[in-house]
Amino acid sequence: MSLSQAARDRIVNEFIPRYPSKRAALMPSLWLAQEEAGWLGPEVFEEVGELLDLHATDVASVASFYVMFHRRKIGDRLIEVCENPSCFLNGSDQTYARICDRLGLDAGHGGHGMQTTPDGKFSVRPTECLAACDYAPVVQVDLRFYGPVHVADVDAFLANMEAFSIQGKPSVSMANGPQAIPVEGWETHAPPAPGSAA
Amino acid sequence: MTQTPLAADAPIQHGAGKPLPWEPVLMTAVGREGGRFLPDYLLRGGYQGLKKAVQDMDPDSVIKEVTDSKLLGRGGAGFPTGVKWGGTKRNPGPRHLVVNADESEPGTYGNRYAIDADPHGLIEGMLVCCVAVGIQQAYIYIRGENLYGAEVLEHAIKEAYAAGYIGKNILGKVGVNVDISVTRGAGAYVCGEETALMESLEGRRAQPRIRPPFPIEVGGGLFGRPTVVNNVETLMCVPHILVRGAAWFASIGAPACPGPKLYTISGHVNRPGVYELPMGTTLYDLIYKYAGGMKRNQKVKAVSPGALACQLLPGTDLNVQMDTATLTRPPHWHPPFGPVGFGAGGIIVYGEETDIVQVVARAAGFFARESCGKCVPCREGTHWMQDVLGRIAHGHGRPRDLGILEDVTRNIGGRKTLCALGDFSVNSVASALRLFRPEFEAYCNGHARSSAAGSGVPVAAGWS
Numbered sequence: 001m002s003l004s005q006a007a008r009d010r011i012v013n014e015f016i017p018r019y020p021s022k023r024a025a026l027m028p029s030l031w032l033a034q035e036e037a038g039w040l041g042p043e044v045f046e047e048v049g050e051l052l053d054l055h056a057t058d059v060a061s062v063a064s065f066y067v068m069f070h071r072r073k074i075g076d077r078l079i080e081v082c083e084n085p086s087c088f089l090n091g092s093d094q095t096y097a098r099i100c101d102r103l104g105l106d107a108g109h110g111g112h113g114m115q116t117t118p119d120g121k122f123s124v125r126p127t128e129c130l131a132a133c134d135y136a137p138v139v140q141v142d143l144r145f146y147g148p149v150h151v152a153d154v155d156a157f158l159a160n161m162e163a164f165s166i167q168g169k170p171s172v173s174m175a176n177g178p179q180a181i182p183v184e185g186w187e188t189h190a191p192p193a194p195g196s197a198a
Numbered sequence: 199m200t201q202t203p204l205a206a207d208a209p210i211q212h213g214a215g216k217p218l219p220w221e222p223v224l225m226t227a228v229g230r231e232g233g234r235f236l237p238d239y240l241l242r243g244g245y246q247g248l249k250k251a252v253q254d255m256d257p258d259s260v261i262k263e264v265t266d267s268k269l270l271g272r273g274g275a276g277f278p279t280g281v282k283w284g285g286t287k288r289n290p291g292p293r294h295l296v297v298n299a300d301e302s303e304p305g306t307y308g309n310r311y312a313i314d315a316d317p318h319g320l321i322e323g324m325l326v327c328c329v330a331v332g333i334q335q336a337y338i339y340i341r342g343e344n345l346y347g348a349e350v351l352e353h354a355i356k357e358a359y360a361a362g363y364i365g366k367n368i369l370g371k372v373g374v375n376v377d378i379s380v381t382r383g384a385g386a387y388v389c390g391e392e393t394a395l396m397e398s399l400e401g402r403r404a405q406p407r408i409r410p411p412f413p414i415e416v417g418g419g420l421f422g423r424p425t426v427v428n429n430v431e432t433l434m435c436v437p438h439i440l441v442r443g444a445a446w447f448a449s450i451g452a453p454a455c456p457g458p459k460l461y462t463i464s465g466h467v468n469r470p471g472v473y474e475l476p477m478g479t480t481l482y483d484l485i486y487k488y489a490g491g492m493k494r495n496q497k498v499k500a501v502s503p504g505a506l507a508c509q510l511l512p513g514t515d516l517n518v519q520m521d522t523a524t525l526t527r528p529p530h531w532h533p534p535f536g537p538v539g540f541g542a543g544g545i546i547v548y549g550e551e552t553d554i555v556q557v558v559a560r561a562a563g564f565f566a567r568e569s570c571g572k573c574v575p576c577r578e579g580t581h582w583m584q585d586v587l588g589r590i591a592h593g594h595g596r597p598r599d600l601g602i603l604e605d606v607t608r609n610i611g612g613r614k615t616l617c618a619l620g621d622f623s624v625n626s627v628a629s630a631l632r633l634f635r636p637e638f639e640a641y642c643n644g645h646a647r648s649s650a651a652g653s654g655v656p657v658a659a660g661w662s
Contacts, residue, residue, distance in 0.1 A: 018379050019399075019400075019421075020335075020421045021400065021401070021421060023400060023401040023402070024399060024400050024401045024421075025401065026401030027381055027382065027383070027384065027398065027399070027401060028381060028382070030384070031342075031382055031384070052401075061403065062401065062402060062403055065386065065403040065404060065570075066342070066383070066384035066385050066386050066404075067384070067385040067386070068342045068343070068384040068385035069384050069385075083560065084304035084305070084506070084560065084564060085304055085305065085465065085502070085506065085546055085548075085557050085560060085561065086304065086305050086464040086465050086470075086546055088556070088557070088560055089465050089466055089546075089548065089549075089552065089557075112563075112567065128302065128304065128385075128387065128564060128567070128568065129302060129303070129304035129305065129306075129564075130343055131301055131302065131306065131307035131309070131310045131341070131343070131344065132307055132310065133304075133305055133307055133462065133464035133465075133470060133544075133546075134307070134462070134464055134470040134471040134472070136464060136470070140343065143342075143343065143345040144345070144346070145346075167346050168314060168346065170228045170229065170311065170314075170315065171228075171307075171311050171462075171471040171472040172469065172470055172471040173469055173470070173471025173472055173473055173488070173489070174225065174228045174229070174311075174471060174472060176229070177228060177229040178222040178225035178226060178227075178228040178229065178315075178474060179220075179221075179222055180220060180222070180473040180474055180475050180488050181488075182487045182488060183469070183486075183487065183488065183490045183491070186486055186487050186490075186491065189486075189491055189495075190482075190486035190487070190491055191486075191497070193482050193516070193517060194482070194514060194515070194516050194517050
């Protein structure tokens, strides 16, 4: 596994001129390398380092800081389930457990790390907030967002993910346009407004 | 997609013929066919603010206009934008602009929708800033998870280059050159902190820098140059300020921090989502009038007014105005931890059925995993919080654990860390302990309320 010539050209001709320092081209270069191979191996650190005048250990230390750079081979598809409060309140733990169960993985023993199915088709891990809390619980598959995936939806989701895609969709509240419209008859349903602020 | 009429003059009618109280400013592209592309942006009056800044005004009067509008940064710190621009301009060039699109505070998601809907709105705001402050290089740093947003921005930048809004001699004015590029992060919450973000942009581990020097100064900014770091929403306000005037902007909502605001609300509400409303809208209105009230008609137990890094507000405090000024002043101030905080307006609403111990255990886990590891209080302390709270949440808490927890929060919070994110990591834990102590005590005395505690229900977080 090593960088293609096309990737090298792109790093040299596009990424390096974009910034005043060669080093700053590191983030886009690592992304490009990961897109090619699916993960970042030691050779990539050497090769990217050579192009950017950095030592391979330096490149590796940067890559290791960011959770989205994979320094081990992962499954063909990476499924990540948000577990932060907004998704948690909407049942993301159950979604995560069901996805693991359907793929033959043990949700309890994965901890916060990544688990990969024995056939190498899927990797699964919990993740932090994906910034789509109105579609909670949110699932990210290969950097695309899907939601809401409730526990009862997991089978349908695994069978046809695209049906759950929220890419490019407006917020739940803006389905009819950008106007914040008061809910019809909200005064009758809402509890009385509290007195003065404490 | 349905076409939304753009009523510039006539107010849009709705329901029983009542005029709507608030006409959106920032999200007008939503629901329009091709709203995110240049032709539609021009139809909506796009790039008029830039035209004004380049052709009709001199740079200093642009900065004065933004200062007069009283626009405060929307990212959380609430620093006056015009003052930041003016301060950067006083320092020698070359200078840089960095757009912080690394929105990753749990519960905050306005930027993602703003970029998806209207990338040119952001680009125009950036260009105005560059023209005013004398900047030729601008960078957008967008979180790695938001690949779609990065693609939308790349496309919009290409369109704007082709139309002559970005590049050399902008709008035909000789010597006004601006280049804009997009850099993707790779999953680190700490990149939302401006100096950590700049470290990441420079190709390093994203660890915050020691200040001073501040980003606006030589030696403190990106590549050592004076740098303006602005939030997406802040910059999107700027073209509207130039077109409609500082007085118009200053008249919207809360007088101390005016303007339109993208509130994002999630958790136990019936209609979660992004609501564009004037700054200073009350929490009660947001929850009941707009977000459709609480799921299963529960009462509000608590609210995180600005996502996880803010202190919890009790459910009895719904009359509070949601804006930077109100939530950073007494009585919303709890020593030694400081203000409740407004953050970027990401509201998480917890209903009565919420097990608050489980929520803050999760918050502690988040901050422990996302601590960058540079300064000791945050690196060590967040893991202590995670361990103690994990123990409590799994039903193995001991009565003395609450004392340990308080001690740890006091040793992280209260300006003991290098960056604000470390400081704020204790906010939800400390405020939950203050507001809901009996629930923690019940856990520690073997009366956990949640079915999750020790019952074999899988919990995703990695507590041992």
